[in-house]
Amino acid sequence: MTLVDVVPPPAPAAPGFSLAVVSLDLSDSGAADILVQGRPDIIVHLAAVVSGEAEVDFEKGYRINLDGTRALFDAVRHGHAVDGYTPRLVFASSLAVFGAPFPEKIPDTYHLTPLTSYGTQKAIGELLLDDYTRRGFFDGIALRLPTICIRPGKPNKAASGFFSGILREPLNGKVAVLPVDRSVRHYFASPRAAVQFLLHACTLNTAALGHRRALTMPGLSATVAEQIDALRKSAGDEAAALIRDEPDAGIAIIVAGWPKDFDTSRAEELGFRAESSFEEIIEIYRQDELGAPA
Amino acid sequence: MTLVDVVPPPAPAAPGFSLAVVSLDLSDSGAADILVQGRPDIIVHLAAVVSGEAEVDFEKGYRINLDGTRALFDAVRHGHAVDGYTPRLVFASSLAVFGAPFPEKIPDTYHLTPLTSYGTQKAIGELLLDDYTRRGFFDGIALRLPTICIRPGKPNKAASGFFSGILREPLNGKVAVLPVDRSVRHYFASPRAAVQFLLHACTLNTAALGHRRALTMPGLSATVAEQIDALRKSAGDEAAALIRDEPDAGIAIIVAGWPKDFDTSRAEELGFRAESSFEEIIEIYRQDELGAPA
Numbered sequence: 001m002t003l004v005d006v007v008p009p010p011a012p013a014a015p016g017f018s019l020a021v022v023s024l025d026l027s028d029s030g031a032a033d034i035l036v037q038g039r040p041d042i043i044v045h046l047a048a049v050v051s052g053e054a055e056v057d058f059e060k061g062y063r064i065n066l067d068g069t070r071a072l073f074d075a076v077r078h079g080h081a082v083d084g085y086t087p088r089l090v091f092a093s094s095l096a097v098f099g100a101p102f103p104e105k106i107p108d109t110y111h112l113t114p115l116t117s118y119g120t121q122k123a124i125g126e127l128l129l130d131d132y133t134r135r136g137f138f139d140g141i142a143l144r145l146p147t148i149c150i151r152p153g154k155p156n157k158a159a160s161g162f163f164s165g166i167l168r169e170p171l172n173g174k175v176a177v178l179p180v181d182r183s184v185r186h187y188f189a190s191p192r193a194a195v196q197f198l199l200h201a202c203t204l205n206t207a208a209l210g211h212r213r214a215l216t217m218p219g220l221s222a223t224v225a226e227q228i229d230a231l232r233k234s235a236g237d238e239a240a241a242l243i244r245d246e247p248d249a250g251i252a253i254i255v256a257g258w259p260k261d262f263d264t265s266r267a268e269e270l271g272f273r274a275e276s277s278f279e280e281i282i283e284i285y286r287q288d289e290l291g292a293p294a
Numbered sequence: 295m296t297l298v299d300v301v302p303p304p305a306p307a308a309p310g311f312s313l314a315v316v317s318l319d320l321s322d323s324g325a326a327d328i329l330v331q332g333r334p335d336i337i338v339h340l341a342a343v344v345s346g347e348a349e350v351d352f353e354k355g356y357r358i359n360l361d362g363t364r365a366l367f368d369a370v371r372h373g374h375a376v377d378g379y380t381p382r383l384v385f386a387s388s389l390a391v392f393g394a395p396f397p398e399k400i401p402d403t404y405h406l407t408p409l410t411s412y413g414t415q416k417a418i419g420e421l422l423l424d425d426y427t428r429r430g431f432f433d434g435i436a437l438r439l440p441t442i443c444i445r446p447g448k449p450n451k452a453a454s455g456f457f458s459g460i461l462r463e464p465l466n467g468k469v470a471v472l473p474v475d476r477s478v479r480h481y482f483a484s485p486r487a488a489v490q491f492l493l494h495a496c497t498l499n500t501a502a503l504g505h506r507r508a509l510t511m512p513g514l515s516a517t518v519a520e521q522i523d524a525l526r527k528s529a530g531d532e533a534a535a536l537i538r539d540e541p542d543a544g545i546a547i548i549v550a551g552w553p554k555d556f557d558t559s560r561a562e563e564l565g566f567r568a569e570s571s572f573e574e575i576i577e578i579y580r581q582d583e584l585g586a587p588a
Contacts, residue, residue: 058429099505111405113506120425124418131414211393212407
C-alpha cells in the first residue's frame, strides 16, 4: 500500500503489509503520473480541500478538487493507453452534491444541486468518473459518505462538529455545546462503517452498477433527541446532563440546508451496510476509541 | 454584437446594428480574456465540439467543451474581480445530459446521467455555471434545447437527422428515408422557438431561478406517425408518400436511448414557449425557409 497526501501522512506502526509513504501535491504537473507508475490495482481517492476552505479559496478548491482529481483520472487513462492498465478507482464523494430544497428522503435518482464550490467539485468528479468508467479507462465507483459520527479526536470548528461532540465529550466526562434544536434530523454512519464502505467498494462486482457509478451510502437518519436518548441509555443521565443547549442561529441556518435522509436501496442491494441505532454507534466508539471489549 | 467561432462565422448582410466577427479557439491560452475585454453585457455561449466528434476524439471534446467553457467562465470571473463586471451568461446545454433509463416525462429534478462524453461535458458546464452564478461572478442560465425541427439545409449523417428529413425533403418534393418505426416518440421545437428561447434567456429576470440555473426548454413530444400526419395535412398524400421506410437497427438502438418527453413547467412559468403541434412546426418552416407569407 502507498499512502499519499500533500503533507507526509502518518503511517501505522505495524501494518502487516508493505507500506510506502509519499508526499506530493496531486495538482502539480506530473505528480499523478508518478502515482500510477507502479500500476496499483486499486486507487482510493480521498484527497480534497474541505468544504469550508474550498468556499473561502475558490481557486485552491478548483485546483485541488477538480484539476487534481482530473489529473489522477488522466494519469490512469494514459496508463490505459500504454498497456491496458484498468484499476478499480474508489472516489470519496459527498452528500454536499445535494443542496436544499429536496425531498425528505433523497433517492439516487435525485438531481445534483450543490450549494457550495466543494459540492460542485465533488459532483463534477462523479460525472468524470462515470464517463471515464464508461470509456473503459478504469473501473470507478463513487461513494457519498454520511456524516461520520462519533468522529474521534478533539472538537473542531466544522458546523457539523456538534453531532459528534454531544456524544464524544460526555462519554469522556466533558461538557458539550448543542447549538441547534433537539428536533434537528441528520444522517450518520460510524467511522467503522465508513471504512467498511471503502473496503467493500474496493472489491465488489461493479457490473450491477451499470453506468451510474455514484452511490449514496446507507446511514442512520436520526434526530439530536434520539442521539441524546441513546447517550442516556448507554452512559446514564449524568452523561446526558453534560450537554448545554446554546442555540446558534448561524449554525442552525447552515444545518437546515443539509439533507436529512436518503433512499439507499441501491447501495444496500450491493451489500453496503450501516448502523441501525445510535446505541450501536456509541458502542462502536467505546470499542474502537475507548478500548471497550468487542 | 461580436460573433465568435473557431472558423470565421458568416455575418448577416445588413444586421441593423454594429457587428464584429472574431475567429479564435476558446481553449487557447488568453483567448477568452480577449473576448471579455470589451465587457459585453450578454454572452451567449453556444460553442461546442458536437456529440459524435466528442465521442471519437476524447481529448478534443474535453479541451473545447470543458476547458474552453471554463476558460470563458474564468475570464468573466477575472473581469468581475477587476471591476465588478457581471454579465448575463446564456449557456446552450443539451438533452444529452440525460441518459436512459429515465421516466417517460423527465422533470428538471431528475439526475444527470449522460451516456456520452459530450453530455458529460455539458452537465459539468451546468454545474460550473450554477457555482459561478452563486458566487456572483456572472448571472448565468443554461438552456437544454429540444431536437430542432425542421432543421434547414441538406440532410446530414446525424442519427437524429431523419426527424427533420422526413418533413423537409417531401416539402421540397424529394424522397426521404425513415430508418425507425413510426411509433418512435421524440421531443422537438422549431428553429424559430430556439431563437426565442435564447433571446428570452438574455433578458428574463433570473431571480426566480434561484440556484438552479439549468432549464429544460419546452418542446413538442410527438411520434413519427404524428409528424407524418401533419405533413399529410399540410402538403397532401403525395408528400407523405415520398417517405421510404428503410429500418436501420443501428439508428433504432441509438434513438431508443433518447428521452421522449419532459416536464417543463418551470421553464413555462418563466415565459419560455414552444410549438404545440407539428402543423405549426411545418408552417414555421414554410414561412422561414420557403418564403410563405406569415
